[in-house]
Amino acid sequence: MSKIAVLGYGVVGSGVVELFYKNKESILKKAGRDADIKYILDIRDFPDSPYRDKFTKDINDIVNDDEVTIVAECMGGATFAYDFVKACLMKGKNVSTSNKELVAKKGAELLAIAKEKNCNFFFEASVGGAIPIIRPLHKCLAANDITYIAGILNGTTNFILDRMINENMDFSDALSMAQKLGYAEKDPTADIEGHDACRKICILSSLITGKHIYPENVYTKGITEISLKDVKFAEKFGAAVKLIASVRKLENGKIIPMVMPMLVPYENLISRVDNVFNAVMVCGDGIDRAMFYGRGAGMLPTASAVLGDVIEQLKTEGNGTDLAQTWVDCDNSEILDDYKESSFRMYFRLAGSDLSAPEGAEIVENGDEIVFVTEKMTISDAEKLEADFTAAGAEVKSKIAVLEI
Amino acid sequence: MSKIAVLGYGVVGSGVVELFYKNKESILKKAGRDADIKYILDIRDFPDSPYRDKFTKDINDIVNDDEVTIVAECMGGATFAYDFVKACLMKGKNVSTSNKELVAKKGAELLAIAKEKNCNFFFEASVGGAIPIIRPLHKCLAANDITYIAGILNGTTNFILDRMINENMDFSDALSMAQKLGYAEKDPTADIEGHDACRKICILSSLITGKHIYPENVYTKGITEISLKDVKFAEKFGAAVKLIASVRKLENGKIIPMVMPMLVPYENLISRVDNVFNAVMVCGDGIDRAMFYGRGAGMLPTASAVLGDVIEQLKTEGNGTDLAQTWVDCDNSEILDDYKESSFRMYFRLAGSDLSAPEGAEIVENGDEIVFVTEKMTISDAEKLEADFTAAGAEVKSKIAVLEI
Numbered sequence: 001m002s003k004i005a006v007l008g009y010g011v012v013g014s015g016v017v018e019l020f021y022k023n024k025e026s027i028l029k030k031a032g033r034d035a036d037i038k039y040i041l042d043i044r045d046f047p048d049s050p051y052r053d054k055f056t057k058d059i060n061d062i063v064n065d066d067e068v069t070i071v072a073e074c075m076g077g078a079t080f081a082y083d084f085v086k087a088c089l090m091k092g093k094n095v096s097t098s099n100k101e102l103v104a105k106k107g108a109e110l111l112a113i114a115k116e117k118n119c120n121f122f123f124e125a126s127v128g129g130a131i132p133i134i135r136p137l138h139k140c141l142a143a144n145d146i147t148y149i150a151g152i153l154n155g156t157t158n159f160i161l162d163r164m165i166n167e168n169m170d171f172s173d174a175l176s177m178a179q180k181l182g183y184a185e186k187d188p189t190a191d192i193e194g195h196d197a198c199r200k201i202c203i204l205s206s207l208i209t210g211k212h213i214y215p216e217n218v219y220t221k222g223i224t225e226i227s228l229k230d231v232k233f234a235e236k237f238g239a240a241v242k243l244i245a246s247v248r249k250l251e252n253g254k255i256i257p258m259v260m261p262m263l264v265p266y267e268n269l270i271s272r273v274d275n276v277f278n279a280v281m282v283c284g285d286g287i288d289r290a291m292f293y294g295r296g297a298g299m300l301p302t303a304s305a306v307l308g309d310v311i312e313q314l315k316t317e318g319n320g321t322d323l324a325q326t327w328v329d330c331d332n333s334e335i336l337d338d339y340k341e342s343s344f345r346m347y348f349r350l351a352g353s354d355l356s357a358p359e360g361a362e363i364v365e366n367g368d369e370i371v372f373v374t375e376k377m378t379i380s381d382a383e384k385l386e387a388d389f390t391a392a393g394a395e396v397k398s399k400i401a402v403l404e405i
Numbered sequence: 406m407s408k409i410a411v412l413g414y415g416v417v418g419s420g421v422v423e424l425f426y427k428n429k430e431s432i433l434k435k436a437g438r439d440a441d442i443k444y445i446l447d448i449r450d451f452p453d454s455p456y457r458d459k460f461t462k463d464i465n466d467i468v469n470d471d472e473v474t475i476v477a478e479c480m481g482g483a484t485f486a487y488d489f490v491k492a493c494l495m496k497g498k499n500v501s502t503s504n505k506e507l508v509a510k511k512g513a514e515l516l517a518i519a520k521e522k523n524c525n526f527f528f529e530a531s532v533g534g535a536i537p538i539i540r541p542l543h544k545c546l547a548a549n550d551i552t553y554i555a556g557i558l559n560g561t562t563n564f565i566l567d568r569m570i571n572e573n574m575d576f577s578d579a580l581s582m583a584q585k586l587g588y589a590e591k592d593p594t595a596d597i598e599g600h601d602a603c604r605k606i607c608i609l610s611s612l613i614t615g616k617h618i619y620p621e622n623v624y625t626k627g628i629t630e631i632s633l634k635d636v637k638f639a640e641k642f643g644a645a646v647k648l649i650a651s652v653r654k655l656e657n658g659k660i661i662p663m664v665m666p667m668l669v670p671y672e673n674l675i676s677r678v679d680n681v682f683n684a685v686m687v688c689g690d691g692i693d694r695a696m697f698y699g700r701g702a703g704m705l706p707t708a709s710a711v712l713g714d715v716i717e718q719l720k721t722e723g724n725g726t727d728l729a730q731t732w733v734d735c736d737n738s739e740i741l742d743d744y745k746e747s748s749f750r751m752y753f754r755l756a757g758s759d760l761s762a763p764e765g766a767e768i769v770e771n772g773d774e775i776v777f778v779t780e781k782m783t784i785s786d787a788e789k790l791e792a793d794f795t796a797a798g799a800e801v802k803s804k805i806a807v808l809e810i
Contacts (some may be wrong), residue, residue, distance in 0.1 A: 019548055019691050029615075030547045105465075124545060130692040132537070132545030140529060140537030142435045143424055143712030210434075269698065272677050286424050286533040286709030287699055293674065294695030304691030307548030322720075 003038040005062040007084055008075035009046065009055075012098050012125070015303030016072050019308075021265060027307065031314035038068055041075075041084075056267075063087045070313045072306050073097040078105045085110060085121075092117040093295065094317065096309035098125035098227040098302050104199035108212035108329040120322050122309035127200045128278050130301030131294035132308070137207055137282065138323060143403045144284030146208040150405060151280035152273050154201040155296040156184045156191035157223050157243040161261075164231045165240055166274070171226060181206055183276055183297075193222035194243060201245035205257045208249065211330035213257060219339040221260040230349060230398050233371045237364045238349070240271040244403055254337040254392035262403040263347050263373075269354040270403070281405055289405065339381040344401035347373045348385075352394030358385065373402060407719055408443040410467040413480035414451065414487055417503050417530070419468065420708030421477050422456060425715075425800075426553040436719035443473060446480075446489075468492045475718045478502040484509045490515060490526075497522040499722065501714035503530035509604035513617035513734040525727050525772075527714035532605040533558065533683050535706030536699035537713070542612055542687065543728060549689030555651035555810060556685035557678050558605040561589045561596035562628050562648040564681045565668075567635045570645055571679070576631060579619050588681055593684050598627035599648060599664040606650035609685075610662045613654065616735040618662060621688040624744040626665040635754060635803050638776045642752070642769045645667040645676040649808055659742040667808040668752050668778075674698075675808070686810055694810065745785040749806035752778045753790075757799030763790065778807060 004020075006013050020027065020037060028034055040054045040063050049055070063084075064066055071088045077082045078101045085095050085102065089110060099104065102110075103126045114121035124134045128151075137146070152158050156178055163174035175192065178184035186281055190196045198220040205213040223243050234241045236288030242264045247257040264271040269291055273279040283289045295301035316322060347364075348357075349371045357372035365371035377385070379401070386396045409425075411418050425432065425442060433439060445459045454460070455671050467473055468489075476493045480486045483506045490500050490507065494515060502508065507515075508528045519526035529539045533556075542551070561583055568579035580597065583589035595601045603625040610618040628648050629801050639646045647669045652662040669676040674696055677682040683701030688694045700706035721727060752769075753762075754776045762768055764778035770776035782790070784806070791801045 022690070023550055026550065027548055049468055065734035131695055136537035136541055138435075139717055140540050140713040141709065142716045143428055143432055143709050145428055145431065170593050185717060269674065269677055272674055284709070285427070286705045286712070288706060289702075290697070290699030292695070292697060296694050298693075300691045301693060304546065304548050304689070307691070308545040311547045312544055 002033060002035040002069050002071065002317060003065070003067040004035060004070045004310060005039040005068045006037060007041045007071060007073045007081070009040050009042040009044070010074065010076070011299045012302045012306065013040070013042070013074035015299035016074060016306050019300055019307055022264065027311055028261070031311045033314055034084050035314055038065070059084050059087065063091055066157060069093055069317060070310055071095045072310055073099055074306065075099065076101065078102045082106055083386040085308065086113065089113040089119060089121060093121045094120040094313040094314060096122040096306050098150055098306050100126040100196070100199040100203060104215050107203065107206060108327055111323065111327060113125055120313055120316065122312065122323060122396070123203070124309050125302050125305035127203050128280055128292065128294065129296040129298065131278060131280065131292045131296065131306050133280050133292050134207065136292065137204065138326060141282065141284055141287060141290070144286040146249065146282060148246070148248050148283040148286045149204050149208070149280060150244055150270070150403060152242055152270060152278050152279065153189055153245045153296065154197040154243060155276035156188065158273065158278070159183050160192070160245065161223065161226070161231070161241055162274050164226070164228055165235070168228065170228045171224065179377045192224055194220040197243060198244040201247055201257050201259060205247040205255055206327040209255055210327045211335050212327050213336070214332055217332040217336055219258045219260070223261050225398070226261050226400065230400065233349060233364050234263050234347070237263065237373055239265045239368060239402065241400070242367065248342065250337055252337070254335055256337050256339050256342050258339050262401050264403045268403060268405060282342045283405065339379050340383070343376045343378050344374050344404065345373050346382045347398070347400040347402060348396065349398040350389055350394045350396055355389070369397065406720060407438060407440040407474050408470070408472040409440060409475045409477065409715060410444040410446065410473045411442060412444050412446045412476060412486070413477045414447040414449070415479065415481070416704045417707045417711065418445070418447070418479035420704035421479060421711050424705055424708045424712055432716055436716045438719055440719055443470070464489050464492065468496055474498055474722060475499045475715055477710065477715055478504055478764070480504065481506065483507045487511055491518065494518040494522055494524060494526060497524045499525040499718040501527040501711050501718060503711050505531040505601070505604040505608060509607040509620050512611060513732055514606065516731060517733070518726065525718055525721065527717065527728060528608070529714050530707050530710035531701065532608050533685055533697065534701040534703065535709050536683060536685065536697045538697050538700065539612065540687050541697065542609065543731060546687065546689055546692060546695070549691040551687060551689045553688040553810065554609050554613070554685060555649055555675070555808060556652045557647055557675060557683050558685065558701065559596055559602040559648060560681035560683055561593065562587050563678065563683070565597070566628060566631070566636070566646055566648065567679045569631070569633055570640070573633065575633045576629065597629055599625040602648060602650040603664045606662050606664060608654055610652045610660060611732040613652070614660055614740060615732045616740050617732050618741070619737055622737040622741055624663045624665070628666050630803070631666050632803065635805065638754065638769050639668050639752070642668065642778055644670045644807065646805070647675060653747065655742055657742070658799070659740055661742050661744050661747050663744045665806065667806050669808045673808060673810060688810065730806050745784050745788070748781045748783050749809065750778050750781050751787045752776070752803070752805040752807060753801065754803040755794055755799045755801055760794070760799050774802065
């Protein structure tokens with residue numbers, strides 16, 4: 001019988017335990033072997049939990065117990081979680097994690113240890129929550145040259161934008177509502193500034209290039225500057241404002257990952273993704289394009305992804321290293337191209353007198369403010385255009401790229 | 406070096422060969438071992454093909470060549486393909502297929518042989534073409550109790566309905582256009598009567614129950630009776646008419662798979678799936694719901710799925726039986742519940758005098774014809790309602806269920 005340890009009994013960890021016991025019979029049937037949760041690691045006490053006998057506060061109980069062959073890390077963060085996951089992998093234990101920060105910061109190192117120790121380091125839950133994306137990308141789409149990935153990888157910001165779009169709430173009211181409903185943290189920085197989405201696009205970028213892409217090297221802009229006005233003008237243009245994390249592979253082999261709010265035209269299915277849902281569009285030379293949609297966070301959705309990994313661990317136990325060779329550490333400057341050279345149609349909203357849109361632009365509004373969408377230009381040229389307008393006395397209220405897939 | 410045989414050099418088979426050689430370097434890197442295509446089986450001659458040295462007309466060349474460990478079946482049909490796949494599996498060769506008819510008719514038997522011979526029988530391409538759905542459902546979502554699946558599993562009919570919706574074409578003109586563009590066969594029966602979608606929902610039904618579900622036991626209605634009028638009234642109601650293949654798991658453990666045109670409300674992402682694209686929504690107790698979208702057919706999209714399987718075969722060679730235990734043969738009457746007992750809101754379009762909609766119905770149109778959508782009722786009750794209207798002298802022009810997820 002295989003023994004499992006769950007690290008962390010917060011939202012995700014308790015979901016893992018709950019879903020495991022709820023569907024234990026069918027899970028073990030699919031796994032093809034018997035298994036049980038032996039330990040739950042948490043510094044807190046849960047004297048009333050039906051699982052109270054499984055709790056420990058000491059990671060060494062788990063690390064040094066040879067019976068434990070599978071570890072589900074659901075702690076979050078990249079300090080203790082890093083130490084604990086590393087210690088487990090060093091002992092040859094198979095690890096599954098929902099921790100995007102850990103994978104985005106330490107993936108290459110942990111994958112290398114897993115390879116050396118002939119065990120698996122899985123992280124399906126780290127991107128898109130319940131949405132199967134890591135394994136489909138790594139396995140089902142493996143015959144493709146993946147050229148572009150773009151999607152909504154953060155549910156909190158999508159909820160906020162959805163309220164702005166559908167309920168005419170302004171950003172701060174929508175954020176408060178997200179906090180009230182538990183979709184946003186008290187300190188919402190990681191979500192609204194795009195850091196969370198950035199970690200996830202780094203993981204996908206690493207997966208398609210085989211090189212570890214670090215979050216600090218990726219252009220990241222959040223949604224705090226998006227105004228209700230922009231959302232409404234976007235609507236008039238026929239698009240929804242969404243926080244888009246994307247990565248494009250260039251013909252020179254380099255990539256441009258980036259996170260920023262974008263106008264997503266209604267023809268694109270991503271524009272229709274509402275509430276806290278996530279969606280990832282993947283383009284490749286075989287598939288053309290495919291999209292994966294679902295809940296990007298939450299107790300049971302994330303637990304579903306962690307347990308999918310655990311079942312795979314059970315099936316392949318003693319035959320590990322499945323994802324182990326997927327990416328290695330690298331000097332990011334060698335693989336990242338300058339994001340300012342990517343081209344988009346650009347939405348501008350300007351205030352001032354005697355303003356006119358550049359040639360070829362589509363005028364969305366011409367009243368107190370002038371709002372237009374340009375032809376395709378590089379971000380660099382859009383910045384020059386912005387500077388020109390400013391020099392001419394205009395106030396550039398917003399500048400947002402339009403997604404084209 | 407592993408040797409691969411491709412059975413059939415039609416649209417899919419030639420796509421497999423093309424995509425394999427196009428991305429050979431990265432494919433073999435992901436596979437972790439060297440491999441090449443040794444044989445292509447086809448009864449036709451291809452003297453000018455760059456691969457002419459690989460062609461054979463005799464399946465025995467492949468079956469009896471112990472070097473060949475992986476076979477990609479792209480012939481279609483369930484006669485020769487069945488014999489050939491069976492012969493290959495009996496020899497312990499790993500088989501990947503795009504052939505939904507074969508899997509829907511003979512899956513249980515072929516999976517049993519694969520298990521016995523310790524090799525893999527994979528069929529990712531058999532449902533949803535390029536869309537990863539078999540492996541995500543089988544692996545990533547394995548911790549879930551899957552309660553409902555509904556989607557667009559046939560691109561030809563979706564193209565036809567899309568033309569009716571967006572270009573006001575009537576059914577026969579849209580069908581002609583689909584034939585001209587190569588999306589529909591000369592004999593379009595399998596598509597427009599729903600048989601193709603039925604085979605695919607049978608495969609998904611088998612996957613979630615572990616029991617082989619046979620197409621002839623599944624209620625299947627195509628789109629030939631859908632009129633432009635219905636499409637337009639659906640629009641007025643706020644829905645798109647789509648051919649929906651679905652399977653619901655009931656609390657008694659039985660299932661109801663069915664294929665029929667349905668009104669899909671605009672809030673549901675499936676309503677936005679246009680052109681020849683497919684999409685599958687999956688509901689489970691962990692994930693809530695997830696959707697998979699992409700190209701359901703075509704040369705390279707289907708080849709992408711077949712080759713994804715081939716890469717997995719290469720990675721797991723000598724360690725097969727991955728899908729082997731997924732489903733077994735069974736008496737379908739023990740697992741299928743009566744589809745007439747499923748409940749839906751029902752759209753009715755009636756002609757006649759002195760007609761009135763039943764209590765609680767939402768009136769869509771009340772002119773020469775009366776069009777309404779009822780409250781939820783069983784299909785059985787909807788048939789009674791239809792009979793009552795007919796008895797009262799009305800002509801029931803259409804009766805279409807509304808999808809609710």
